[in-house]
Amino acid sequence: MLSNGLSVTKIITGLDIAHRIEQMFPAAVEDALPEAATVTPAQLLDACSFLRDDPELKFEFLSSLTAVDRLEYFEVVYHLTSIRLNQMTAIKVKTTGRENPRVPSVTPIWPGANLQEREAYDLMGIVFVGHPDLRRVFLWDGFDGWPLRKDYLIGPGGRFPGLERFPGESPEPLGGRG
């Protein structure tokens, strides 16, 4: 609580949320970092309905759903908010490899995932199994490729995306990722 009676959103770290999920589903957690807990795709729906319905968690609001290309695999990131308890957490799901990435859809649990999963399918090519209406949303049907993937070439000459170095920067590494 702040001095004037306002509250601040409580962030439940990935380590804590992983612990809570493990108590219910012992084999559900793959990995836990302070940012987010990684859940196995097989038990994603169980873990999500637990997160939504548990009286101490009550994550009834899916804030954000997005996908990240991690080069060896894809991950889908879910940011969850509990409006009634004013707390937030994040969970992730990893796909196995880059070929044919498939993740269960969370639309039965949070209908708000509908458009967000369609966006992740459209731009990253992740198939959400069980989604009621998985179609392209921004690009047209028949568009070739998944633009947000790191191997999707852009610009003439097929430049690989990602800026390694600031323009005009010294070639000597200065710390960070040179």
Next chain:
Amino acid sequence: MTVRAEPFVVNLGPQHPSTHGVFRLRLTLDGERIIDADMVMGYLHRSMEKLAEERTYTQNIPFTDRTDYLAAMTGNLAYVIAVEQLCGIEPPERAQWLRTIMCELQRIASHCMAVGIFANDCGAWQTPVMHMLRDREKVLDLFEMACGARLTLNYMRIGGVSRDVPPEFMPAARKLIKELPKKLNEYEDLLLENEIIVERSRGIGVLTPEQAMANSVSGPMLRASGVAWDIRKADPYAAYDKVDFDIAVGVHGDVYDRFVVRLAEMRQSVKILEQTLDLIPDGPVHAQLPTATVQPIDQPVAPLAIRPPVGEAYGRIESPRGELGFYLVSDGSPAPFRFHIRSPSYINLTPLKLMSVGGTVADAIVILGSVDIIVGEVDR
């Protein structure tokens, strides 16, 4: 006996004034009743998330003006808050207050458009929106004083704001704040009891609190359903923890309540502005960025590149349309590895089918107007 007609498809948009940009709604009708609504988007898709992966963190700030172009300040702020979380930068006090002032002015300007265009959709053709535009112009004049631009402002910086406001800004802002309550009274007299608006919007497009939360609806739409959720209160950023205001909440969750909530929020913004203009402290407006994240560059003409440590951050604020979030992943290079915009306009469209099925074509237009979409933010 009910007569059933052959299902009939009507394309609302992409070029139609009530779709607020290039947005297409495919309505399947049974007579005048809507039996299916399908959204077709992407006419304004500029692939900002991909472009941002090729640019430095500072170069990405202007993109955030061009997503929600009627609320560029809030777009800027959400992004820089996410970068500051990633780098662990704390902006100085005066910058926090300036951010609060700018965001509330922006909320007034944005809600002016939302309410005015909504009245347009209801059939009050052009008169209310012209009154609203008159007041929005005065807010844009203040923005022009502060940063030289009126629409794509690019005012926020990582660690503060681009520059302090000129000396004539505060008196001009005070003058506007004094005038606005009179104007708001005028709008309320003109619109709140207006029979056409009431008849066309009351009881239309209802979302229960449970439906609104399950569908990830945020902002005035969520509050109109009776859920008192405002990130300015729940998770204060900038200087919102130091000002006093109320959350405007609706009761019925219908189109009319969304419109009333927006009008009430403008009054609360005036209340916040009255306090901020008195309480704002003097001091620097830009933090010294920590040397660990800013590397000096041997060529003096090149700007400093910010290299956040490896990690990820989700920064969110209450934009005029709802929860605006930026999810950033850093790999330690000067450009974000992943740049995702959680845009409220796009996600608030999720229950559009739920709200419009069973209504008439005329209802679909006011329902879409009540969502207050900005197509630049829907498509990005």
